[in-house]
Amino acid sequence: MSRRSRNRDHVHRRMKRRAAPGTAPGSLTVDPHAPRPVIRLIAYSHDKFVEREIAQPDELRQFLGHWSVCWVNIDGLGDAAVLEQIAAIFHLHPLAMEDVVNVHQRAKVDTFGDRTFIVTHMIRIAEHLQSEQVSLFLGPEFVITFQEEAGWDCLEPVRERIRKQVTRVRDAGPGYLAYAILDAIIDHYFPVLEVFGERLETLEDRILVRPDRAVVAEIHDLKRELLYVRRAVWPQREALNTLVRDEIPQIHAEARLYLRDCYDHCVRIIDLVETYREVCSDLMDLYLSSISNRMNEIMKVLTIISTLFIPLTFIVGVYGMNFDTSSPLNMPELKWRYGYPLCLALMMVITIGQVIFFRRKGWIGPQKPPDDSSGKT
Incomplete structure (x- = not known):
């Protein structure tokens, strides 16, 4: 299967995950093929820390109010009952939970009372380009993240920072943790774009040495993947701008300052994506010029x-x-x-x-x- 068909199947599979038309707002219609939720808890204060896997959502109640920050990460969205229990424990709005399970949402920021709901996307390149929706709830003493599946994420560096006592995140509140998570997701775009840059250089060398028809298909595939990345990252710039601009109780001045830096990274990513898309167009022109020159030499x-x-x-x-x-x-x-x-x-x-x-x-x-x-x- 070609890279193009794999990407097309991946996007098509994601777009199927929608509730039926006319479904009541706030209904949790989960994907029957989604993995069952795996709940991981990290609770910490300046001088203490605990990390464990939670078997039942009710176990989370004992940690509320006893720690500076509780970070609950849920991998997998295949059990509506578990998700509803978590929503009830942390008083999460049903409309936000509906967006959690409908994983085709664009990046955004919504406020429900003293809960802030953030949707973002992280990407990676394995055999083909993949993206995963990450839904984040920011509350007075907690941060909750929902991921589509276990197995890969870019949040392990954040966990490592929490495990160390002498770090800024251990002394800050949930707003700073939310920033650290968003920053890790945004920064993970740069290695992906480095892969795109290497592929562009390889294509350029092939075109200059010996152009062939396969190059055209690869250029189109690469341009399509860059468009996919652009659609993922462009709304995240707007979401980060909202977090920087609006007054959110859990995000203090220090966290807002760091979020501004995260916003700058997002702008850089968008600039790189636009530059690479222009390079793809230039490579197509170079290919056509090389073919024309080759034909002229033959003639x-x-x-x-x-x-x-x-x-x-x-x-x-x-x-x-x-x-x-x-x-x-x-x-x-x-x-x-x-x-x-x-x-x-x-x-x-x-x-x-x-x-x-x-x-x-x-x-x-x-x-x-x-x-x-x-x-x-």
Whole structure:
């Protein structure tokens, strides 16, 4: 299966995950093929820390109110009952929970009382480009993240920072943790874009050395993937701008300052994506130009060969005429003893003369450097 068909199947599979038309707002219609939720808890204060996997959502109640920050991460959205229990424990709005399970949402920020709901997307490249929706709830003493599936995420560096006692995140509140999560997701776009940059360089080298038709398909695939990344990251810039601009109780001035830096990273990513898309268009132009130049070279070779044979064909045609050889006016050289060798020698001299003329004009052989002697004083 080609890269293009794999990406198309991946996007099509995501777009199927929608509630039926007319479903009541706030209904949790989960994907029957989604993995069951796996709940992981990290609770911490400045001088204490706990990390464990939670078997039942009710176990989370004992941690509320006893820690500075509780981070609950749920991998998998395949059990509506578990998700409803978590929503009830943390008083999460049903409309926000509906957006959690409908994983085709664009990045956004919504406020429900003292709960802030953030939708973002993280991407990676394995065999093909993949994206995953990450839904984040920010509350007075907690952060909850919902991911589509376990197995890959870019949040492990954040967990490592929490495990160390002397870190800024251990001294800050849930707003700073939300920033750290968003920053890790945004920064993970840069390695993906580095892969795109390497692929562009490889395509450019192939086009310059020996262009083929497969390059066209690869350029289209790459441009399509860049468009996919652009659609994922462009709304995230708006969401981050909302977090920086609006007054959100859990996001203090320090966290807002760091979010501004995260916003700058997002703008850089968008600029890179736009630049790479322009490079894709330039590569297509380069491919067409290379094909045109190659065709011109072929036509030049054929033209030179034809030109070399024009005088030879004329000579052969003249002496191939069947006139009466008994007349002294009808080609007396046909009776010369060395007429045939002289004719061959003449044709060879004409051919060599043409080749020398073509080389001096620069039509064949290495190109002559421009003569700049006239510019010297």
